[in-house]
Amino acid sequence: MQPKSIVLTKNDIPRKWYNILADIKMNPPLGPDGNPISPDMLAPVFPMNLIEQEVSTERWIDIPEPVLDVLSIWRPAPLTRASAFEKALGTPAKIYFKNEGMSPPGSHKPNTAVPQAYYNKMFGIENITTETGAGQWGSALSFACAQYGLTCKVFMVRISFDQKPYRKAMMQTWGGECIASPSSETKAGRDALEKDPNTPGSLGIAISEAVEAAVGDTSGKTRYSLGSVLNHVMLHQSIIGLEAKKQFEIAGDYPDIVIGCAGGGSNFAGLAFPYVLDKINGRDIEIYPVEPKACPTMTRAPFAYDHGDTAGYTPLLPMHSLGHNFVPAPIHAGGLRYHGMAPTVSQLINEGLLAPKSVGQMDAYKAGILWARTEGFIPAPETTSAIAQVVVEAEKAKAEGKEKTIVFTFSGHGLLDLGAYEKYFAGELSDFTLEDAEIEESTEILKNYPKPQEMKSR
Amino acid sequence: MQPKSIVLTKNDIPRKWYNILADIKMNPPLGPDGNPISPDMLAPVFPMNLIEQEVSTERWIDIPEPVLDVLSIWRPAPLTRASAFEKALGTPAKIYFKNEGMSPPGSHKPNTAVPQAYYNKMFGIENITTETGAGQWGSALSFACAQYGLTCKVFMVRISFDQKPYRKAMMQTWGGECIASPSSETKAGRDALEKDPNTPGSLGIAISEAVEAAVGDTSGKTRYSLGSVLNHVMLHQSIIGLEAKKQFEIAGDYPDIVIGCAGGGSNFAGLAFPYVLDKINGRDIEIYPVEPKACPTMTRAPFAYDHGDTAGYTPLLPMHSLGHNFVPAPIHAGGLRYHGMAPTVSQLINEGLLAPKSVGQMDAYKAGILWARTEGFIPAPETTSAIAQVVVEAEKAKAEGKEKTIVFTFSGHGLLDLGAYEKYFAGELSDFTLEDAEIEESTEILKNYPKPQEMKSR
Structure with a gap:
């Protein structure tokens, strides 16, 4: 046969990740003032060890x-x-x-959910917030957080939340909390609900809610996590x-x-x-x-x-x-x-x-x-x-x-x-x-x- | 690590299956008259090569x-x-x-769905019927039939059919036909519907429908398949x-x-x-x-x-x-x-x-x-x-x-x-x-x- x-x-299993930033030049991300942002401007949102990875130009990074x-x-x-x-x-x-x-x-999502949960844990973070559209990312992060004993709060776009109840059950089974977005838990959510109490929600609002929930936790033990796009x-x-x-x-x-x-x-x-x-x-x-x-x-x-x-x-x-x-x-x-x-x-x-x-x-x-x-x-x-x-x-x-x-x-x-x-x-x-x-x-x-x-x- | x-x-992958019938004595299955049934009595229901496996006492059988x-x-x-x-x-x-x-x-179900579909194909069968309760078996057999180019008709207990539409979609994706049971396609189904048009159905009725649909096909190209219990x-x-x-x-x-x-x-x-x-x-x-x-x-x-x-x-x-x-x-x-x-x-x-x-x-x-x-x-x-x-x-x-x-x-x-x-x-x-x-x-x-x-x- x-x-x-x-x-x-x-x-x-490979022991190192490959970092493409070692091999290409990139335009920098810009802040609200149009100037390149510095790593510490991201510190309220992400743990510093992940921010360092985000900007690293080392070709090989140990897993x-x-x-x-x-x-x-x-x-x-x-x-x-x-x-x-x-x-x-x-x-x-x-x-x-x-x-x-x-x-x-x-899906492939836990390939990054797992290290993100790990680096948050290592940085002393206890809670992670995120958003999810169809539900793949929220599920993967809930799974990863269970592995390291972190809480995971997922703002899920309301229309998907209603259409796909199985996704919520999946996150819950891994100990994640899945909330329909917009919610009344954040200012961004409350504003959206005031504008339209029957809004189906959007990924944009859900991101705003998740970021606000992380940045707004004054204990400093909460950060936000993103499942794609970033380096x-x-x-x-x-x-x-x-x-x-x-x-x-x-x-x-x-x-x-x-x-x-x-x-x-x-x-x-x-x-x-x-x-x-x-x-x-x-x-x-x-x-x-x-x-x-x-x-x-x-x-x-x-x-x-x-x-x-x-x-x-x-x-x-x-x-x-x-x-x-x-x-x-x-x-x-x-x-x-x-x-x-x-x-x-x-x-x-x-x-x-x-x-x-x-x-x-x-x-x-x-x-x-x-x-x-x-x-x-x-x-x-x-x-x-x-x-x-x-x-x-x-x-x-x-x-x-x-x-x-x-x-x-x-x-x-x-x-x-x-x-x-x-x-x-x-x-x-x-x-x-x-x-x-x-x-x-x-x-x-x-x-x-x-x-x-x-x-x-x- | x-x-x-x-x-x-x-x-x-093992090249032979293990047959426990080589190592234990069994009471025979009995027909309606209370006497042991002979293999040919099962011929309208199962292909003869599978019936031979059902009664074989060889310890090792080639896959x-x-x-x-x-x-x-x-x-x-x-x-x-x-x-x-x-x-x-x-x-x-x-x-x-x-x-x-x-x-x-x-699930484990395709371990038997695949060889069952294969032996039916080898015997010249073109269509397989079966029943399914929660849907695992009907899904596995649909998958297996797609591999060998057989049609697959699955009678699914109506209450599960209504509660679990994803199972029907799954079978359909593999080319299987999934019908709510009782259906009007068989006498057993029609009788059940006449008794109670709103019946939730039962595995018993679904088996009867699947067997009837197989045995009733006068072309001789259709057989029935069971996903558990049998040797x-x-x-x-x-x-x-x-x-x-x-x-x-x-x-x-x-x-x-x-x-x-x-x-x-x-x-x-x-x-x-x-x-x-x-x-x-x-x-x-x-x-x-x-x-x-x-x-x-x-x-x-x-x-x-x-x-x-x-x-x-x-x-x-x-x-x-x-x-x-x-x-x-x-x-x-x-x-x-x-x-x-x-x-x-x-x-x-x-x-x-x-x-x-x-x-x-x-x-x-x-x-x-x-x-x-x-x-x-x-x-x-x-x-x-x-x-x-x-x-x-x-x-x-x-x-x-x-x-x-x-x-x-x-x-x-x-x-x-x-x-x-x-x-x-x-x-x-x-x-x-x-x-x-x-x-x-x-x-x-x-x-x-x-x-x-x-x-x-x-």
Whole structure:
């Protein structure tokens, strides 16, 4: 029998993260006054050890032993050959996937939730606050906080809170507290409720509530945590690609094409950044972040300074952005409905090291269902976008008669998103496209901010 | 770092199943006339190659290569040391779990769904029918049928069908057809609907519908499939224990106590039967099947001939049974709400090779939540019963100051059962106990059937 997966032993988990900041130049984040912010300005929000990671330019950073202990609950994640999917497509391409759906919360998110909880604990923090949209991040952080005995308070966008009661139960099972946002616990929440008592909420309001709840705790024992976009999140996720490289070595193969879906950018960066390093060093490799056509941050939005949140409380970050007031169409890949893109991913696009792609929702579900019927695992809605791009590349390889090697991150399973599949089968889903005028309108606000410099790292 | 899991490579998947029928004597199943049934009487229901497995007394049976190919999507399953759970309990016991929650449908069920679909395919069958209660089995069989290009029709008990729409979506994603039972597609269904158009349905009616739909297809291309109780199901599940034995060899350890929850008996048998063989050969080892106090088949019900289904369509099987009209309390471990117990498990209890235990629902959830907060994976409601017994044994080891080695099957994750956890946190769950008089009443019907012989295999 041909082994299907390349399985590493627990002792093969990488011992260091890869930090892309060692290899690219970046525009700095700006404060409200338009000047670069200093690390201590972030101290009320994040613990200093994580702020140091956020700005570090060391190429390799040690993964602490107690973090490895918890990661080893599900890591190393298998790298698996999707031979049944290949056969169904009739492609000469070899398709591999890195399965991040095996973690307890079912996605790649705990790769950073665990170290973030650990560093908070080490800094003497006892409580973490965060926001969550569809619920993946709030679940992962609740799981991680349980491991280190921290409390976890999650502000969940009310419409998702009401639609997905299972997510609340999941967080509660791990000891997390999940509150519908806007809530009456914060000023930001009370203001929003006063304006509209029946508001469905938004990620922007939820971020404001979580930050306020952290900063407002005068005991100094509470901090805020973010699940994507920031540099230290990309750092923690690099374990995905570092493992994959070891596994490809065992398989005696190396990818021609690396693919990942990208909302804030973290699961994509996790697999891709270690390969970006190879590309910088001259390796011939294509690297594609994939976004939904309904939220085309990378493929159609300008590179600009913008806030990370809708309310405009965060520093200005240099990124491809549709403008922080942009409200994407209600596609089911909730994790890809973000107006911006991680500054690191954005910079790599500018440097021509990444070639972003976009796919439609219907193609994504079609690809996801073919995947489930061949490879078994039901993908999360976000993951189906990556799979749709894999189909495009596999068909190209077929047309060209080339045996290309493709790898992508299976970022999570869809077992808590089956409602979306139900709607697909009931014919209730559709594609969404954006007019140029809509993008012009939503990015108008970016003209108020300083312009980031065009940087070339080499 | 101490490795947490013992990970086998794909090439270490066992190549043969273990058949307990080689090592114990059994009472035969009886037909409507009270005489032992012959294999050909089952031919309209099951394909002949599976019937041959059902009655085989060969000790080792080859696993076909195409079955291994599909099992290798998630097998070998990790054997993991639950060190964080041990620490939380403060026990000197070493606790290991065999994680069967990593399969695409999230439970041990595909271990038999895959070979059953394969043997049907080999026999020229094109369509499989089955019933499902909570949905685990219908999901697993839909997944397996997709792998071999068979259609799968699942009659799902209406109340579960309505309460758990995600299960239908899951089956649909794998190409399965999920129908609320009773349906108008069969005579059994129409009769039930005529009696009560608003009936919530029952597993008994659903089995009748599935059998009727298979037998009634005059093309001869349709058969029925059962997910537990029968001998060939126990055979297919033995892969769990055979893998675990290889892993314990690598760990340089051997269990003192083997534990599994038991509804129909298949996940328990899967881990336990290979260890029963060791026990028969003189090894000192305790083996505990665990059931809910609300459905005490093994601990309080007589050994008798009874039907496998409520409607009484199946042959009479020799088993511990509460009587086929018994309706257990509405505990959330739906997979453990079965009136009987696999004939093989029942016979091993009679021979003193197994020592059954029972646990209450509240203790089970309490144990399951401690598990989630330490080991991360949220257990299925059924699995929490096994964990509750692990807690009992770990505390006993602590009281006795003994470093015992305990292993149990983590039979599945609870990501589609989070509603039950929600109810637990809302204080809406409770324990159920049965009066002796209730058991006397429900087992009254067993007096109408022949008595099985008391058999001792050695």
